[in-house]
Amino acid sequence: MTETTPAVSPADRAAVRERAEAVLRRLAGEHAVLREDQWRAIEALTVDRRRVLCVQRTGWGKSAVYFVATALLRQGGSGAPAGPTVIVSPLLALMRNQVEAAARAGITARTINSANLDEWSLIEAEIRAGEVDVLLISPERLNNPDFRDNVLPGLAAETGLLVVDEAHCVSDWGHDFRPDYRRLRTFLAGLPGHTPVLATTATANARVTADVADQLGDALVLRGSLERDSLRLAVLDLPNPAHRLAWLADHLDRLPGSGIIYTLTVAGATETAEFLRSRGFPVASYTGQVEDAERRAAEQDLLDNKIKALVATSALGMGFDKPDLGFVVHLGAPPSPIAYYQQVGRAGRAVEHAEVVLLPGAEDAAIWRYFATLAFPPEDQVRAVLANLSGDRPMSTQALEPLVDLRRNRLEMMLKVLDVDGAVRRSRGGWLSTGEPWTYDTARLRRVAEARSAEQKTMIEYASTDACRMEYLRRCLDDPEAQPCGRCDNCAAPLFDAEVSAGSLAAADAFLGHPGIVIAPKKMWPTGLAAVGIGLKGKIPAGEQIEPGRAVGRLSDLGWGSRLRGLLGPESPDAPIPDELAAAVVEILKDWAHGDDAWAQRPAAVVAVASSHHPELISSLAAHISKVGRLPFLGAVAVAHADGSDARGNSAQRVRALHDAFTVPSEVAAELGALSAPVLLVDDLVDSGWTMTLAGRALRRAGAEGVLPLALAVAG
Template identity: 50%
Template sequence: MEKHAAELLLQRMLGNTTATFREGQWEAIDAVVNQRRKLLVVQRTGWGKSAVYFIASKIFRDRGAGPTIIISPLLALMRNQVAAAERLGITAETLNSTNREEWQRISDKLLQGEVDCLLVSPERLANQDFIETVLYPIADRIGLLVVDEAHCISDWGHDFRPDYRRILDILRQLPANTPVLGTTATANNRVVEDIRQQLGDIVIQRGTLARESLALDALVLGEQSSRLAWLATVIPQFSKSGIVYTLTTRDAELVAEWLRKNGISAFAYYSGVTCEGAEDSNTAREYLEQALLANKIKVLVATTALGMGFDKPDLGFVIHYQMPGSIVGYYQQVGRAGRGIDSAVGILLCGSEDRAIHKFFRESAFPAEAQIHELLNVLSVNDGLTLRGIEQRTNLRYGQIEKALKLLVAENPSPVVYTEKLWRRTIVSFSPDHERINHLMNQRKSELADVESYITTKECKMQFLRRALDEPGAEHCGKCSSCLQHPLLSPDIDSGLLHAANLFIKHADLPLNLNKQVAAGAFTQYGFKGNFTASLQGSTGRILSR
């Protein structure tokens, strides 16, 4: 395949007869298609990584190769990618938590050779039935394996996901010459080396991490009331819409409600969010994403649930209400601003509660050893259990069980296996790797310390981020607060707004949203299944104490 022919596919995909490859795109396609290499592409978000693997997939399929398997955690991006693939004449399907009723139909189509690209959420890799009955039978004819957001495979990545470790099992089943493409926007040298050790002999392609349109600043405003008052003053000054990131869902609701009280169109966004007219959280999140994309709202106040894959080229600002946990995570989030416009702003606010929140996150990141042994013991004496079945037989909450199983299933070999819709104990013994866990905990502390250094540094802010991500030769941006030697926006706070914010915090309550669906296996004696009828649904409650 020559560059010109591939560029025609790009133009078809984008619907633009004058489109040309960005720097590095053709080289990536050439490495995968013509050289059949294992390639890790480290390019900033918006560069066009999906164009690389869809065009490569089209070329492979036209040559008679098997389907492309794309492992991606990005539900929002999956929706957009299917549409992009269709413009190339590619039949793309997705398997994720939102379309369970379609899994069997899609799997059958894949086995019959009727799917060109399959986008799979990493959680599906924990299902041994799916691995053995769907992926393994087509392993010898997979045309291309794509690991989207490849930093998730690394312990050192800011967004490590245990399910990604199952990718290694799939790699072992593939013919040695099967091309593999890993993509990420956020990987420093340590993460890249970890990925190299796991995926094997890979070629690394790195692009620049500079964000020419983005001006950066950081402010220390310890009290929440000060930050709320500052936001209410500053956000109306922006001509474009943007995102405010918080560390917790509680604060997302708090900030969004405060902004609405001050005449700013703002909505909270997080995993589990609900909104009027949406039948479930996934629908609600898609609705909110589309509202922001269409500029129907000024601000989404979001947790990291609004993460990888959300792309709004004209986003005017990203403000962090609290410190993020790492430079890598911050770069990815703040880099959502200014992708398609000449000027955008990224402001990091630091509060007095930030360190305590991150300490809680670190300490709850790994399930307690006692919880793991309790789970394994109950599986040992039962011939397969559902999550609800485990919950009924242990003193563990549903979320604790999920976290423990994710950790266990990532072990190789694994002490648990998921088959026939049940979790079962295997003969493999399990002993927690305390040294590794302590190492990772210390690394998380170090990452937070780097963020604190970013806040106080006199160095160019963009240069600091690029250097922290191991990009050599990063130059000054000329537009951040350090380069300009003054704040981008006034840190002054209106005394009237500050007083109002203090009263708001003291008197604000929080919504208590009750389940609208019956938990699987619950209330069987009453015949309940699926959604509660409207007459049985509880009204939204209010939490009055913080």
């Protein structure tokens, strides 16, 4: 109880509970009854006006708590009616069903977001008139300059209840930390002292719980059991990606209802969906690269049971709510048992049994390491950004990007963190440095990285444990009530085995073993090159462009990915091209010559990109193509100076480093002039695509009729 809250008698508390039960019945049906933990949260919010953190399993009923609390606070009881409830959530698009349910309790909800700018003034007027009970906003909205400066101060002063949904996102110890959530500190600081706050999450261990509670300040923590008695967990150790696809093809019909198949990469989701469709299964892929309208349609098809499964990356994020979801299968393990618990928790909310199957892969750790490289940038890059923002005019992310070697999404994430830390400020037109002292917290970043590494090891242990799997996950989330479930494959007889049919395995092997993906050519120079002293802009002249090319596969592919990563990794020794890969290249060239999208003209010669990492690999590949294709090998495009840029950096910095790096030896140029057909340009790895583009440009300017790029792998 806060100092400003008068004592409330037991009789008055009982009366409040009766009113709460009445609201709940309007919300959830005439037989609905508040559980004790729900009532404790509602009582703390409405009677004691406290701050509350609920760490409760999915399906616990957090929406019932904040909608019932809203109704009570808006009614006012013995005091004046409270202002509207503000719900900060990343799940606005997925909360329509909850808002519709709330309407049954007489609760009016509105949303302020980037899609309804024309309604903002009307909604703000409705809030001032007391007509809005619930306002839903995204965490990103908290730092929109107009909203932050013109709406947020008044809203904070009038808020009757603040709800922080998916509160683990506030903590950088959490598995899904989002910098925009840290802006809630500003919102909290602007609330009147008696304003109740509810934070909820289903996925927080003790460290995240303590961090969030500390940020809330003097919070009542209500932590419940994370047991999910409808879930039956299992792990199957299968030898390779083909076996995992074959297992899915053989067992998908045996999995109950419809469900989700999670993969670690976009390529994995795309390939898995394509293979399952080829085997007759109605499935759809769902990734961050799929258009929003297509993703929404796929979600709806799953909700309506029109498809057997969504094959998804983590882009199918928090809050997807299908109560009768019958299964969740993972092709590859997430890097954290906490993230895994959250994803599997989408199944079995309103069905008696749901199947959860993990099919881990040997390549999982390599994928985790790749994503770890995309974390908060090193100090020198952060300082470079701050230096570029030290002027009097705000700079947009697009204008800033060419000046620092960071890709757009990583740069934006870093700017949001700096904004929360007070080092920069977002304004109309972009970002400005505040000039405030700022310290790069090396120690904390190291501790977070160490925590991530420990989580990865724990996930590997989960896959291999012979103890109860549900108990293991619950202990990872520091659930004090964790105990054996009696249902998982270690507690009871496993429902599935690792056997696959010969037909499915042969089909999967053929599907994954077929090499060849298209390399799309660059047609435009990146924007902002003038800012880094490069006089290139607009469209790349047609006479300097390369043609569409081919690669054996992506480093993230289910089929060729592990073999290509083993060959091209930074620690991989240089060696002649393996026979298997040489044969795959020949197969690609045959398809390229005779397929539906065949090259317009057969290449007349082979040229290599000089490689500092894999010179023997590239020279042996070029020699093999020359021999098999009976094409002269003219030599290599030389690198005139060292490339100091980061291949994972942004395009402008990559072009700055490479635009004059390639030279065509005179003997090669002389041969090019005598050819009347394109040349095949061979390299090991295409990452940003600018190495191949600029090496090809050098060949075109030296007289090549055309350039057909051929690489062993594409990054990503």
